Amino acid sequence: MANNTSSRVWLITGCTSGFGKLFVSAIVARGDKVIATARNISTLEEFRDIPHVRLLDIDVTATQDELNGKATETLSLFGRVDLLVNNAGYVLSGAWEELTHEQVLHQFQTNFFGQMNITRAFLPHMRSRGSGTIIFMSSIAGWLGVAAGGPYSASKFALEGAVESLQKELLPLGIQVHLAVLGQFRTNILAQDRRRVPRSDPPIDAYNTFVDILSRRQEETNGKQPGDPVLAVERILDVVRRERSMAGKEIGLRIVLGSDAQKIIRDQCLETLRDLDQFSELSQSTDFPDAGRVDAYS
Ligand SMILES: NC(=O)c1ccc[n+]([C@@H]2O[C@H](COP(=O)([O-])OP(=O)(O)OC[C@H]3O[C@@H](n4cnc5c(N)ncnc54)[C@H](OP(=O)(O)O)[C@@H]3O)[C@@H](O)[C@H]2O)c1
Numbered sequence: 001m002a003n004n005t006s007s008r009v010w011l012i013t014g015c016t017s018g019f020g021k022l023f024v025s026a027i028v029a030r031g032d033k034v035i036a037t038a039r040n041i042s043t044l045e046e047f048r049d050i051p052h053v054r055l056l057d058i059d060v061t062a063t064q065d066e067l068n069g070k071a072t073e074t075l076s077l078f079g080r081v082d083l084l085v086n087n088a089g090y091v092l093s094g095a096w097e098e099l100t101h102e103q104v105l106h107q108f109q110t111n112f113f114g115q116m117n118i119t120r121a122f123l124p125h126m127r128s129r130g131s132g133t134i135i136f137m138s139s140i141a142g143w144l145g146v147a148a149g150g151p152y153s154a155s156k157f158a159l160e161g162a163v164e165s166l167q168k169e170l171l172p173l174g175i176q177v178h179l180a181v182l183g184q185f186r187t188n189i190l191a192q193d194r195r196r197v198p199r200s201d202p203p204i205d206a207y208n209t210f211v212d213i214l215s216r217r218q219e220e221t222n223g224k225q226p227g228d229p230v231l232a233v234e235r236i237l238d239v240v241r242r243e244r245s246m247a248g249k250e251i252g253l254r255i256v257l258g259s260d261a262q263k264i265i266r267d268q269c270l271e272t273l274r275d276l277d278q279f280s281e282l283s284q285s286t287d288f289p290d291a292g293r294v295d296a297y298s
Contacts, residue, residue: 007052009078011035013060013118014088016043018187019137022233023085028052030237033078037070054078060088060114061106064121071121083133083240084122086115091195092151093214095207098200104151111155116162123175130174133240136163138179138254140261143268147210148197167253178251180236181265183258185227190218227258 010027014020015036024047027034033052038044039059047053054077058070074081092099092107115136126132141149142156160179167177188194197215238246239255256262276283 007032008082009033009035009080010083010085011037011056011074011081011122012085012087013037013058013114015047016040018189019185019229019233020085020087022229023087023236024050024053026230026233026237030241030243035074035077035081058118060086060118061109062117064117067117067121071118071125075125080129081122081125082131083135084119084126085135085137086118087137088114089137089155089189091189091218093148093195093197093211093218094151094199095148095204095211096150098204098207098211099151099198103196103198104154107151107155108158111152112158112162115159119166123170126175127173132174133176133178134166134170135178135180135236135240138163138181140181140183140258140264142181143261144264146214148207148214164253176240177253178236178239179254180232181254181256181261182232183227183261183264184221184225185229185232185258186223186225187229190222190225192219192222226260232257 010023010032012020012023012027012034015024016038020036020038024034024036028050033054035054035056036044036047037056037058039057041055041057044055047055056070056074056077058067060067062070071081089111090107092103094103119134122132122134126134136159138159139152139156141153142160145153145157160181163177163179170177195218197211197218199211203211235245235257236255238244239251242248242250256265
């Protein structure tokens with residue numbers, strides 16, 4: 001449980017930029033301690049002399065053994081980790097047929113398996129203490145697939161499903177789990193040197209339109225996203241620490257941030273409900289006559 005009277009220890013992945021970087025300063029400003037991590041520790045120099053910040057190199061695509069070693073190493077820094085923020089990630093776009101298995105696998109190794117494996121490394125520690133909070137950075141891309149946006153969406157959809165299960169496994173153990181479902185926020189994620197939209201060689205002309213539309217859209221959106229990442233980080237801290245607007249309130253699995261995210265999720269839910277109602281007869285037409293003898297999953 002959150003407790004705003006004692007200082008707690010956070011570990012954040014991907015602190016060189018964007019949300020990760022902002023988390024570090026915001027956490028320290030609220031009186032907590034933070035282990036800031038990045039794949040190359042020299043990129044975190046600006047945090048080196050800040051009291052209550054420790055630096056550690058973590059590449060989230062490392063092997064499970066290496067990540068387990070990192071988790072053990074963190075205990076020598078502040079003695080424990082109370083909150084883990086699975087933040088590291090990047091955007092791979094492109095047409096399904098044009099992308100290679102290796103390109104998509106790397107997207108998953110960072111955005112999905114990276115988060116899963118880091119979490120697995122810290123769970124023995126949190127489980128033995130019967131407390132902890134784990135935050136996963138999800139996206140509206142985990143609710144809506146757009147043409148040429150498959151790899152990033154797939155990684156975030158996968159995260160949404162896996163984390164929904166994880167929350168149910170960990171709640172009885174005293175460990176809180178949240179998915180921060182973010183709209184478009186003004187970080188470096190869409191900067192030209194970060195986003196990737198590979199084409200096949202030669203490109204398949206049939207996909208030019210969709211790939212061009214998405215590339216252009218990413219380029220035009222970069223730096224003009226509606227969401228302020230400083231405020232998103234503050235809201236996530238409010239939720240976890242039950243402070244400010246969230247004082248005395250509980251929130252469930254998802255922390256939806258950004259009016260664009262709210263609208264997309266709402267529209268997706270309404271469209272799903274409309275489809276379910278319209279095709280109700282079709283959906284129910286495949287049951288055995290004795291359906292209902294076992295409980296539905298919940
Ligand atoms: N900004 C948005 O609109 C938005 C919306 C929804 C969700 N998100 C999610 O928020 C998270 C942070 O994104 P951001 O917007 O802050 O983007 P960002 O500014 O590009 O920062 C991404 C961070 O991830 C790190 N990273 C990438 N691969 C890594 C790896 N293998 N190991 C360790 N660190 C790695 C990067 O480090 P390097 O400098 O070493 O590359 C960087 O520090 C991501 O999971 C993203 O999917 C962002």
